[in-house]
Amino acid sequence: MRKASLILLLSLVAIRSWSQNKQILYNFTAVPQSMMTNPGADYDYKFYFGIPFLSGISANVGSSGFSAYDLFADNAVDFNTKLRNVVFSTTNNDKLVVNEQLEIFNGGFRVGDWDNRAYVSFGMYQEFDMLTYVPKDPLILALDGNQNYLGKSFNLGDISAKAEAVSVLHLGFHKKVKENLILGARGKIYTSGFNATSTRNSGYIYTIPSTVNNIYEQVIYSDLQLQTSGIASYIDDNNQNNDAKSAVKKAFLGSDLGLGFDLGLTYYPQKHIQLTASMLDVGFITHSKDVKTYNFKGYYNYQGINPDFTTINTSGSSFSDFQESIPLDTTFAKYRTWRPVKLNASYQYSFNDARGSADCNCFNSGDEAYQNAIGAQLFLMSTPKTPMTALTAYYRRSMFQNHLNFKATYTIDSFSYTNLGFGLAANIGAFNIYLMADNLLEYRDVSKANSLSFQLGLNFVFHDKDE
Numbered sequence: 233m234r235k236a237s238l239i240l241l242l243s244l245v246a247i248r249s250w251s252q253n254k255q256i257l258y259n260f261t262a263v264p265q266s267m268m269t270n271p272g273a274d275y276d277y278k279f280y281f282g283i284p285f286l287s288g289i290s291a292n293v294g295s296s297g298f299s300a301y302d303l304f305a306d307n308a309v310d311f312n313t314k315l316r317n318v319v320f321s322t323t324n325n326d327k328l329v330v331n332e333q334l335e336i337f338n339g340g341f342r343v344g345d346w347d348n349r350a351y352v353s354f355g356m357y358q359e360f361d362m363l364t365y366v367p368k369d370p371l372i373l374a375l376d377g378n379q380n381y382l383g384k385s386f387n388l389g390d391i392s393a394k395a396e397a398v399s400v401l402h403l404g405f406h407k408k409v410k411e412n413l414i415l416g417a418r419g420k421i422y423t424s425g426f427n428a429t430s431t432r433n434s435g436y437i438y439t440i441p442s443t444v445n446n447i448y449e450q451v452i453y454s455d456l457q458l459q460t461s462g463i464a465s466y467i468d469d470n471n472q473n474n475d476a477k478s479a480v481k482k483a484f485l486g487s488d489l490g491l492g493f494d495l496g497l498t499y500y501p502q503k504h505i506q507l508t509a510s511m512l513d514v515g516f517i518t519h520s521k522d523v524k525t526y527n528f529k530g531y532y533n534y535q536g537i538n539p540d541f542t543t544i545n546t547s548g549s550s551f552s553d554f555q556e557s558i559p560l561d562t563t564f565a566k567y568r569t570w571r572p573v574k575l576n577a578s579y580q581y582s583f584n585d586a587r588g589s590a591d592c593n594c595f596n597s598g599d600e601a602y603q604n605a606i607g608a609q610l611f612l613m614s615t616p617k618t619p620m621t622a623l624t625a626y627y628r629r630s631m632f633q634n635h636l637n638f639k640a641t642y643t644i645d646s647f648s649y650t651n652l653g654f655g656l657a658a659n660i661g662a663f664n665i666y667l668m669a670d671n672l673l674e675y676r677d678v679s680k681a682n683s684l685s686f687q688l689g690l691n692f693v694f695h696d697k698d699e
Contacts, residue, residue, distance in 0.1 A: 252331045253611040255624040256655040256668040262637035263657050263666045264691050270510040271404045272416030272496030279341035280693040287689045288335030294647040294683030297326030297366050301679040319371050324390040326366040333359045350407035358484050364393035378439040388435035392616050397426045418494040424517045425486030426462040431616040452532040454558050459567050461519035490517030506580040513571040520566035530558035573614045580607030603630050635659045647683035664691040
């Protein structure tokens with residue numbers, strides 16, 4: 233059991249990672265990809281297209297419970313001690329998460345005249361998401377056993393995790409419906425290559441002294457479920473098609489389909505004040521190919537000194553009794569998962585600096601007419617437990633008639649209270665390049681970081697000739 237718990241914890245550290253919050257990219261309209269965070273963003277492009285596989289590359293990693301340094305620091309502290317400290321310092325609400333996204337292609341173009349303009353956008357991206365909560369009670373039981381916890385009920389519902397690789401084909405439309413209001417929507421088709429979901433778990437394990445000396449009553453109630461699609465054939469010993477090439481192909485174009493949509497808006501109550509909001513990934517995926525669901529459901533009651541699980545092949549042993557009481561039941565029915573819904577909202581105040589009209593962007597309107605902006609953004613995302621939240625304050629600056637733009641952010645979320653980020657976007661003719669990084673203070677020692685993220689990409693952006 234100790235070995236199993238160690239392997240579990242090490243695997244969690246290896247994947248510790250996520251928020252899908254892209255606070256630097258959000259409303260940073262110098263970058264075309266910011267339209268993916270708000271389909272109703274305010275743009276002045278004539279048309280744009282990204283360089284395939286290079287236009288949008290991003291990764292987000294974070295842990296609200298511990299860092300790699302807590303386990304592997306070279307500080308003369310015994311590893312077992314550090315392992316126990318990590319387990320007992322976390323809660324079952326601490327998250328370990330990862331998100332990766334690769335844009336395959338992306339583009340957009342304006343339709344209509346300048347006063348009644350609209351945009352059509354399109355593209356495809358590949359994404360991997362994973363979220364797991366720290367299973368604190370099962371880890372404590374695995375590390376210490378039950379000798380010192382008589383009467384304590386260990387909660388098996390602490391086990392909650394999900395992971396998925398999807399590709400998303402999308403088509404968006406947004407329109408300036410009034411002089412001060414832009415509305416946008418985007419439809420999505422999801423294809424899932426791999427999915428593993430185990431979020432609807434419950435059960436308990438407890439041990440209490442019996443009325444007979446040195447005899448204990450041990451009770452296990454289990455209602456655990458792991459739903460998988462696109463995975464079973466790769467772990468089946470009889471499968472001959474589980475090569476790496478096949479796995480990569482499924483990661484980019486899976487066989488399970490789903491539908492979703494995004495909504496967004498930009499509103500100017502005054503010319504220099506901007507309000508935005510977006511709702512992303514409202515959708516589902518139906519898993520029906522290569523589906524396998526594992527269920528451990530049942531009730532086991534043992535009375536004795538210590539259950540003997542070593543003689544597993546002996547009829548009537550504790551292990552065979554356990555297997556009969558809580559059997560592994562495998563089913564092959566299709567199931568449905570919902571995408572994590574993300575909500576964004578922002579307030580922005582724009583202004584020019586003391587140099588007056590010298591830097592005026594005379595051909596732009598709305599938000600792009602100002603060189604400076606300060607604002608705040610709120611982010612919410614649905615999870616199997618409480619929503620993930622983040623609050624960001626930012627300063628944005630455009631220079632050289634929008635050929636150089638940068639955005640600085642400070643974010644408070646469940647991973648860090650010292651998250652400083654910076655984004656830079658440069659236009660060299662029609663060529664657009666951007667680079668963004670988060671949690672810059674943590675780069676002094678990334679092993680101590682609770683979250684890190686980066687985004688980069690290359691595009692071609694075309695404006696009207698008079699711009």
